[in-house]
Amino acid sequence: MTHVEKPTELPQKESFAGFSQPAAGSEKRIVISLVVLFGIIATAILILLYIVPYYGFSRISAHLPLIMAILTALVGAVLLGSLGVLIAVFALGRDVPFSRKLRSVAIKLLLPILVGLGRLAGFRREQVQHAFVAVNNELVLAQCRNGSPPRSVLLLMPHCLQDKDCLVKVTHQAQNCKRCGKCSIKDLLGLAEKYGVHIAVATGGTIARRIVIEVRPDLIIAVACERDLTSGIQDTTPLPVYGIFNQRPFGPCLNTRVALDRVESVLREVLPGKCGQ
Numbered sequence: 001m002t003h004v005e006k007p008t009e010l011p012q013k014e015s016f017a018g019f020s021q022p023a024a025g026s027e028k029r030i031v032i033s034l035v036v037l038f039g040i041i042a043t044a045i046l047i048l049l050y051i052v053p054y055y056g057f058s059r060i061s062a063h064l065p066l067i068m069a070i071l072t073a074l075v076g077a078v079l080l081g082s083l084g085v086l087i088a089v090f091a092l093g094r095d096v097p098f099s100r101k102l103r104s105v106a107i108k109l110l111l112p113i114l115v116g117l118g119r120l121a122g123f124r125r126e127q128v129q130h131a132f133v134a135v136n137n138e139l140v141l142a143q144c145r146n147g148s149p150p151r152s153v154l155l156l157m158p159h160c161l162q163d164k165d166c167l168v169k170v171t172h173q174a175q176n177c178k179r180c181g182k183c184s185i186k187d188l189l190g191l192a193e194k195y196g197v198h199i200a201v202a203t204g205g206t207i208a209r210r211i212v213i214e215v216r217p218d219l220i221i222a223v224a225c226e227r228d229l230t231s232g233i234q235d236t237t238p239l240p241v242y243g244i245f246n247q248r249p250f251g252p253c254l255n256t257r258v259a260l261d262r263v264e265s266v267l268r269e270v271l272p273g274k275c276g277q
């Protein structure tokens, strides 16, 4: 990891015992207001793109202004219609007809724009990322509740959870952990065994992608910092990723922690057959 990152300053929602609360209203409002702002700016740009060369169109052909007006209106209608569907999905916290594919495209393309717009609007990058992950998590849970439970779940953990002095190589095989209890890996292994799910520890995005290809899970529960979690969700879409931010009491990438009760609550929620355990 080469990026420089401040120790966590935002409130860590993952420390809540009851995880299944929906994304807070403030988080939804951030995401929805940024989508609306994007819609307004995109519409203004489309109108400018039509108006500025208008007289040039009429010199080329008498019909061209009308053709360009129809094309601009079509592009505008598709764009605004798509943003409207996304706003409905984010506001309701569940998919609506035709929204799932659109959501995947939006996660890949829209998030960097929303982060940029958020910064212009005075939000910190981490605020927008937290809001995005909260809304994403709500949608992932809704997808699990409304569909069949995932057959294969992967707990994808960052290497920085491991105690910095531990010499055991857990990145190749998490089960190599000697379970001394100095870091969260021991308890995470216990959770993986209890719920019959895969667990892997990744040192970065490339290894994480390789693990996902090997395990081919239906659902990933990923723990990471803001940057890695949002980029991971973007990379793996449409595969659902429930994101939990790690806690960084010693700064970035060093002896980080995760709220185990939060991880277990997610497992119980997405694996309803295990709820009695």
Ligand code: SF4
Binding pocket: 162, 163, 166, 167, 168, 170, 177, 178, 179, 180, 181, 182, 183, 184, 185, 186
């Ligand atoms: S719990 Fe496992 S990974 Fe963590 S320090 Fe002990 S042996 Fe190492």
